[in-house]
Amino acid sequence: MLEPIPGQLSTTAWQRLRRNPWALVGLGIVAFFVLAGVLAPWIAPHDPLRPDFGRTLQGPSLDSPLGRDELGRDILSRVIYGARLSLWIGGIAVGIGVLLGVPLGAVSGYYPQLDLLVQRLIDIMLAFPGLLLAIVLISILGVGLINVMVAIGVASIPTYARLVRGSVLSIKEMDYIAAAHAMGMGDLRIIFQHVLPNCLAPIIVQSTLQIATAILFAAGLGFLGLGARPPLPEWGVMLSTGRDYLRIAPHVATFPGLAIMFAVLGFNLLGDGLRDALDPRLKGR
DSSP: OOOOHHHHHSHHHHHHHHTOHHHHHHHHHHHHHHHHHHTHHHHOSSOTTOOOGGGTTOOOOSSSTTOBOTTSOBHHHHHHHHHHHHHHHHHHHHHHHHHHHHHHHHHHHHOHHHHHHHHHHHHHHHTSOHHHHHHHHHHHHOSSHHHHHHHHHHHTHHHHHHHHHHHHHHHTTSHHHHHHHHTTOOHHHHIIIIIGGGGHHHHHHHHHHHHHHHHHHHHHHHHTTSSSOTTSOOHHHHHHHHGGGTTTOTHHHHHHHHHHHHHHHHHHHHHHHHHHHHOGGGTTO
16 A cells, blocks of 8 residues: 555655755745734734825835835735735635545546546636636626635636546556455545545645645736725735836835745745655655
């Protein structure tokens, strides 16, 4: 039987991850944004929603290290609270994708008679680029933060379904699956006890990368006016409003843009590092 996922994630995988400097950089960036989001009420220097019309478009200063926006709100405080919002969007969207995509992929890979039907459904979803599919769903569900999470989550279903299907197709041919059948185990028990646990490593890696995609999609929807609504401190919304002041106050758009860039970079680096650490072909290294 394949080594269970707890063993993969323990000593050996952690040692591989520590030997990858870029993965550690990604882990540090992700940890920074997570801590910023969790501790936002305590570390944000100002109320992110409170305007100060006497300080509109003010540049960086000691009181406001990242400056003020078009309504005089502190950009640093809004970026910090935006980290919390973006992580919530990414986490919930990925959760929706996992909860719906993984069972679809498992059923498609394990039951050949259902594979054609499920894969044609996935092909229809893949016919739309991810962001375009999210925009279509937003147009149906309506604009709003919850609908953004649902739209991005649904758009990620094909990724998980295809990933899990491929893993299940190879795992179900293993000898221990045949032994489980010989012992009289039912299909559901085999899927949940033997098949899916051995799919967890690629699911974890894909989820880390998918959070970065979800943050990027949420920012894109916010930039287009289809995501979170003002005055919520969402990075895409901040970037959208800041573009009108690029010539006279470039800091209004620059710092939210940098936050998006570093958050996506951090999750991508961490995801690449986890993929290398959890790859069984690297165990001998």
